[in-house]
Amino acid sequence: MSSDTTLDKSGTSGVGPVEGARLYDVDNPAPVIEPPRKRTTKTPRSTRGNFEMAAWLFMRLSGVVLVVLVLGHLLIQLVLDGGVSKIGFAFVAGRWASPFWQVWDLLMLWLAMLHGANGLRTVINDYAERPNTRLWLKGLLYTATVFTILLGTLVIFTFDPNIR
Amino acid sequence: MATPTLEKEDAKPEAGFADSPYITVTFRIRRFNPEVSADAVWEDFQMEIDPKERVLDGLHKIKWEQDGTLTFRRSCAHGICGSDAMRINGKNRLACKTLIKDINPSKPITVEPIKGLTVLKDLVVDMDPFFQAYRDVMPFLVTTGNEPTRERLQSAEDRERFDDTTKCILCAACTSSCPVFWNDGQYFGPAAIVNAHRFIFDSRDEAGEQRLEILNDKDGVWRCRTTFNCTDACPRGIEVTKAIQEVKRALITRRF
Ligand code: HEM
Ligand code: SF4
Numbered sequence: 001m002s003s004d005t006t007l008d009k010s011g012t013s014g015v016g017p018v019e020g021a022r023l024y025d026v027d028n029p030a031p032v033i034e035p036p037r038k039r040t041t042k043t044p045r046s047t048r049g050n051f052e053m054a055a056w057l058f059m060r061l062s063g064v065v066l067v068v069l070v071l072g073h074l075l076i077q078l079v080l081d082g083g084v085s086k087i088g089f090a091f092v093a094g095r096w097a098s099p100f101w102q103v104w105d106l107l108m109l110w111l112a113m114l115h116g117a118n119g120l121r122t123v124i125n126d127y128a129e130r131p132n133t134r135l136w137l138k139g140l141l142y143t144a145t146v147f148t149i150l151l152g153t154l155v156i157f158t159f160d161p162n163i164r
Numbered sequence: 165m166a167t168p169t170l171e172k173e174d175a176k177p178e179a180g181f182a183d184s185p186y187i188t189v190t191f192r193i194r195r196f197n198p199e200v201s202a203d204a205v206w207e208d209f210q211m212e213i214d215p216k217e218r219v220l221d222g223l224h225k226i227k228w229e230q231d232g233t234l235t236f237r238r239s240c241a242h243g244i245c246g247s248d249a250m251r252i253n254g255k256n257r258l259a260c261k262t263l264i265k266d267i268n269p270s271k272p273i274t275v276e277p278i279k280g281l282t283v284l285k286d287l288v289v290d291m292d293p294f295f296q297a298y299r300d301v302m303p304f305l306v307t308t309g310n311e312p313t314r315e316r317l318q319s320a321e322d323r324e325r326f327d328d329t330t331k332c333i334l335c336a337a338c339t340s341s342c343p344v345f346w347n348d349g350q351y352f353g354p355a356a357i358v359n360a361h362r363f364i365f366d367s368r369d370e371a372g373e374q375r376l377e378i379l380n381d382k383d384g385v386w387r388c389r390t391t392f393n394c395t396d397a398c399p400r401g402i403e404v405t406k407a408i409q410e411v412k413r414a415l416i417t418r419r420f
């Protein structure tokens with residue numbers, strides 16, 4: 001780009017205020033319009049083995065299981081037996097007294113969190129253009145995921161219905 | 165039977181209709197010339213043209229009669245060489261296979277360079293990254309052992325297995341229609357996968373495993389999000405998304 005500050009750069013024509021004086025010409029062309037993250041000329045080397053395949057398979061398999069878990073969950077919590085108004089400490093305590101619902105909720109927690117986190121990882125890979133932005137966004141994502149999974153698991157296993 | 169005079173009167177065209185096959189069409193073209201300006205701008209061109217002509221004919225009319233600086237690629241003009249893929253009315257097509265009457269000429273016809281590749285001038289993009297991805301999947305026959313003295317025979321069924329992907333003309337319409345490729349050019353893209361498919365499923369070829377491994381990587385087939393843009397864009401009617409899914413399935417089952 002030209003460093004000549006006397007030329008008006010605001011116009012889109014690229015023609016300066018002096019008639020015929022152009023900002024860009026044959027010897028001084030403007031930068032071409034590059035897409036984000038252009039392919040490098042090197043052949044990419046194999047890096048992470050089968051991780052991407054495992055992640056892809058996991059999205060589909062966990063999705064199938066989540067259909068049952070999430071829809072069942074929504075049905076029980078929001079529709080059957082009086083809808084949301086019935087939900088309270090006693091309702092949760094009653095359900096978690098049974099190992100079946102403990103396992104249900106634990107499975108749903110892990111699968112939905114890992115599924116959602118991997119989905120967002122894909123979104124970040126797709127849309128964050130700068131390597132640093134990607135690094136930080138993914139760092140934030142993984143931290144939040146691990147925190148939520150651990151906290152949720154802890155609560156399910158250590159839940160005390162007699163707490164006061 | 166009608167008299168000749170009556171027949172003649174019948175054949176007379178209605179006033180203002182069908183006197184001429186030509187209609188007035190506006191081409192709205194995305195222009196970029198780094199030797200003039202750093203910005204790309206839309207420029208309108210009007211012309212009288214037969215709606216049964218193609219967009220490529222319109223571009224020729226502009227270049228030859230109105231503005232010789234308009235820059236675009238074309239070679240065969242018959243849908244074979246793959247040089248003139250461009251974004252016409254927001255969809256990737258070959259200018260030489262798109263009839264003006266088929267894309268609503270009553271509104272301005274927008275013509276842009278294909279997306280996701282560096283724009284060099286007007287409709288011309290840098291195809292090197294596209295061909296690099298193509299080269300990286302080893303698009304050639306790989307065999308071991310002695311070369312046979314005759315041609316390598318193959319049954320009709322074996323040939324049929326990859327028939328669809330042999331039709332590719334490397335126009336880049338599919339790869340440059342893919343939103344994943346727009347945002348990350350490191351993705352191999354549909355065209356490279358189509359051309360890998362052509363050899364992976366060829367019974368005479370012996371490097372299928374190697375190609376699968378290349379496409380198993382983080383910029384390979386797993387980045388495909390099944391948006392079907394590529395299948396819609398392909399001027400050869402190749403079922404591009406299906407070919408990508410077949411490569412994914414081969415990777416999971418290792419049967420091909
Ligand atoms: C109810 C059953 C569900 C099914 C069948 C399902 C299925 C899928 C599949 C197959 C994908 C991959 C799409 C692709 O790669 O092209 C996906 C992506 C995703 N899922 Fe789910 N999912 C379900 C529930 C959930 C839940 C509960 C969450 C949130 C915790 C979630 C969050 C996401 C996200 C963020 C993505 C990435 C979006 C994208 O790729 O554009 N999904 N889902
Ligand atoms: S698969 Fe179709 S759209 Fe893609 S490069 Fe080949 S011919 Fe063009």
Ligand code: FES
Pocket residue numbers: 237238239240241242243244245246247248249258259260261
């Ligand atoms: S000019 Fe050859 S494909 Fe259109």
